[in-house]
Amino acid sequence: MCHLLCIALTVQTLQTVFSKLQHNRGTVSRTSCTDGGWNYVTLNSDTIDILSNITCDCSHGNNTIYHVTNMHLKGLNLTGSLPSEFENLTHLTELDLTRNYLNGGFGPVYKGVLSDGVVIAVKQLSSKSKQGNREFLNEIVMISALQHPNLVNLYGCCTEGNQLLLVYEYMENNSLARALFGCEEHRLKLDWPTRMKICLGIAIGLTYLHEESRLKIVHRDIKATNVLLDRALNAKISDFGLAKLDEEENTHISTRITEQLGRATQVTCRRRTFVYLLDWAYVLQEHGNLLELVDPNLRSDYSTKEALRLLNLALLCTNPSPTLRPSMSSVVSMIEGKTAVQAPTVMRSNMSPDSQLRFRLQIVQFK
Structure with missing residues (x-):
């Protein structure tokens, strides 16, 4: 043991x-x-x-x-309050490994309760693959070295037998993906101010990772499933299994994200769908119809000025030319309305031939 x-x-x-x-x-x-x-x-x-x-x-x-x-890492207790063994962890907590609380990017996540009543989330990674072990260590290293209100807290980890367990703070409202796109019973009614708060929280968390922490970290997997919501619907970034240190000085982190992920995902169906959505957004922008991208569930209960600001900012952050994307601290300032958002003008010469063709076809269809 x-x-x-x-x-x-x-x-x-x-x-x-x-x-x-x-x-x-x-x-x-x-x-x-x-x-x-x-x-x-x-x-x-x-x-x-x-x-x-x-x-x-x-x-x-x-x-x-x-x-x-x-x-072989046996365990890490960052709080001093966790049970000493996996067997004790399962015995001293109400941990049901048959019920999945959250579908994590690298393994199922379960809800548990420690003997002192503290609610925890336990992520179970596969120990049978090198990838699972690598992500396990990566997650421990990245999160334990970082402390920020917009990053999920790691309490500790444990390995016992073939188990790789990461123990986190429990997030009452699950993921942003479930809140927006889950089944009807799990979906949350997020009003406009709450959505603005969530966007700002994510941007502040990324600013800390990119610019403020001693370790400059590229998360590389920011998406709605990796943004968790606490009881007050504050956003916290999770799942650091793919994260990497930014080891190059004077290199804009947003550039490196695109270079690393663009090559890796360029040929996947998901990547093509993502690019198509961006192309369509540029078509709507060119015709002054960006507000068509606003979630219809909001009906008219939102600020059109703020919505246009966020939509133009999103296009700015996904500009085909990485050098034209803003830093995350600039993104925070723009979300808060302290800095004006310059509506991006996409240079079609920066698009791939396929994107340029789709762009022209979509404009024709739009007309």
Whole structure:
């Protein structure tokens, strides 16, 4: 039976943990260090590199790197309140692994209740694939290193047998996707001010990831299913299984997202559908009919001025030319109405030949 490694982000605790790992699992080596706290872990084949800024007596500051070879992560407790083993986790919580609370991007998510009454969400990842293990570690690393009101909180993780479990705060209103597109009983009536608040919350969370945190992170999988809503309908970004560090200086993060995902998804049906919707939005914009894209469920209960601002901003953020897209801090300012949104003019020369053809055909059909 494995025990859960209780890790507070302090020098003493880290040193204790790594001494145990060195004794039980493999070798640990350390290079120079500087002031700060735990930052990042990357998985390279059979080595886990833990990139840290740990307080020490060094007069100069460089990144501290621990190399932990042939290590199998047994558990991580970021709150100090979780049960010590998977068996205890299932026994001490009302955790029903037959009822799926949320369809996560990389595994089912279940609702549980700890013995002290705290409601939790438990994500179960597949331990039979390298992808599942990689996403498990990636999620632990990314979320545990980040704290923000618009990011979902990770309480800890546990592995026992063939189980890979991530324990999160429970989000009462599930995902934005279910709120908007779920079956009738699950759909929420989101009025216009609430939708504006959700959009702003997502943008603020992404601004933190891209520009404000010590780790500049590209999420790479922002979509309605990965935006969770708490009891007050505040938006929180989740599912960091595909996230990556932005390791290139002076490189606009929105550019890198497109370059990474554009190639990966260009040939899929979903990608073609996504591009078609954008092309149609540009046609509507050209004819002054962007408001046709507003959710009909709102009827007329919304601000046309704010709706046009958000629609033009959405087109600006998906401009075929990455250099013309705004930073996320600029997006926040535009959503708040502090900065004017310049309606984007799409240069058709930046479109692919297929997109240019669809664009012309749609204009003809529109007429």
